[in-house]
């Protein structure tokens with residue numbers, strides 16, 4: 019991380035950081051106040067991540083930071099120097115859609131689609147948290163009951179709002195993706 023001042027203007031301090039976004043490395047000089055969301059969208063042109071409230075209340079800006087779901091509007095870019103960031107556009111591999119994206123398609127789990135990139139990234143994080151046995155308000159002991167319920171998925175996805183109200187399809191899509199993955203992760207729970 020390298021910090022420098024613009025000549026004659028100490029107020030314009032920039033810090034050079036390195037981010038790996040959807041598998042592509044970027045060195046970028048950022049203002050200390052810049053969020054990951056603004057750096058992705060405004061500096062790197064990564065528009066698959068969406069700005070909704072910009073206050074940590076809607077979840078539309080959710081990305082995976084080193085594999086953990088993160089609200090990019092609340093994450094300072096300089097705090098993520100060296101991080102691996104995955105957006106919805108970076109999921110999947112070999113030209114194939116990610117299983118969570120496929121489940122959203124099969125369940126028609128979107129209308130306008132604005133919240134969908136954040137929903138998908140959050141769902142990938144939820145499935146990983148289930149595999150790790152992380153508790154939630156709906157299931158304190160995941161190891162004792164490894165099959166997620168619709169109520170548990172709804173609880174874990176509650177930070178991602180959908181103004182189109184597509185929840186009736188989003189929850190089954192995440193449930194299907196979580197259930198399909200369960201046998202792979204069952205031994206680790």
Ligand code: FES
Nearest residue numbers: 071072074077091
């Ligand atoms: S834009 Fe980040 S939570 Fe709404």
Ligand code: FES
Nearest residue numbers: 129131180181182
């Ligand atoms: S599909 Fe429109 S906001 Fe969720």
